[in-house]
Amino acid sequence: MRLRAFASYGPAIVLAVAILLLWEAYVRAGNISPQVLPAPSAILAGLVANWAVIYDNMLPTLVETVLGLLIAIVMGVILAILLDLSGWVRKAIYPLLVTSQTIPIVTVAALLLLWIGYDIRSKLILVILYCFFPIAVACADGLASVEPELIHLLKSMNASRWQILWMVRLPAAMPAFFSGLRIATTYSVIGAVFSEYVGGEKGLGIYLQRATNSFAIVQVFAAIVVISALSILLFGLVSLIERLALPWYSGRRAGA
């Protein structure tokens, strides 16, 4: 079972290794200056050599990401429940919600800098802006997807509105919620890195910017590798939590 799960990643691993080898060979053959595109081996060496500094910059980014994501989850779920309360609330909030996503985050970042400055609050707000929307929308759709007959059944049992929400609607919305959360998770690291571009003392975004400004191309790539690795790790963590929290669902999906 575990072996088969690992085997399902096989083709992706083979392809990735093949690309890396080609890249390495291409750079080593002298087709391109290592100042423009360093070889994978050089990036790895750079990552190891600079690990202490990169690690030091990674921690604040990780804190911003996870904290922002957690707040976004709470806000997203509360918003989804509000949207689900009545048709009127949905009609009032939903268009505003969509509009909020059309505002370019770059401009919001500039405003936040003016209003709040560069402490962690402005960074959290940016991460939340990136993440709450997919969570709220997916969760609201999940809440609305419950069969009306099931609601009838609970009503015939004299269940209260909150009991129906707690016992039927929220659990039924969990698969959709996790779909939204997985999307939000992939956004979250990028959101945090981007928020640091605006300013600050430490963070992968700041490290990346400094490396770019000093043409330290190997360090730029090393930072990118770390950012991707963080995203993949968080994504994997969310998938793991989903599988543990929804044993009835993951089994069904595997069977489908």
Add this chain to the structure above:
Amino acid sequence: MDIPKLQAQGVTKAFRSGKRRLDVLDSIDLRVGVGEFVTVIGPSGCGKSTLFNIVAGIESPDSGTVAIDGDATGRRTGKSGYMPQQPLLLPWRTVEENVMLGLDVRHVPRKEAQTQASELLKRFGLLEFAGHYPATLSGGMKQRVALLRTVLFNRSFLLLDEPFGALDALTRVTCQMWLLDVWQQFSSSVLFITHDVREAILLSDRIYVLSARPARVLRVVEVSLPRPRNPEQLAQPEAVQLEQELMSLLLKEQAL
């Protein structure tokens, strides 16, 4: 002493959408005595399920009265065990937890609810499935679990809306026998909906035949086959004659 479980008089219901008006029920009189098995039969789309939702307290009639245990004014939700056409088991709850649903709604302590559920599962031969998720059960098994959930919530008055409609013929007969077993063990009063004439004859003490929409009571038939019933009784001349009589009545309605 003579208070019936259910007494419906002159129940009328219409649905409006904009200017259109759909008359569904036209002055229905219905009676289910304590411990009786009463079936409502009618052409498809005649409003049987609407009648059901009214008895269950999910909808209210435009005019007429519905009294459960002689009470025509109080709320009716919670006074009957309501079982719709689909089993509507919650996929995230195990069989045992699904059977407990009604007790959870009533805030019965977990331990006690569990004891009652497993006792019921044991009594009706489903204990070995207690820890299974519904996705792993067959259609007939799901309906049995749904029926036990209904019984555990309210064993004195069962409202069953075509519970075996989606099952294959063989499974259906075993489920019917099983239902009669449950009914006899708990001396429940049952209001049963079907469009299957043979099923109605096999199970019922009394059959109400409804017309096409708007539904009126066309005929009330007492079934005097001796109990306990078995499928062979359907071959007796009395049953065959009744079947043909009801069939022709329904066919005339269906054509209209």
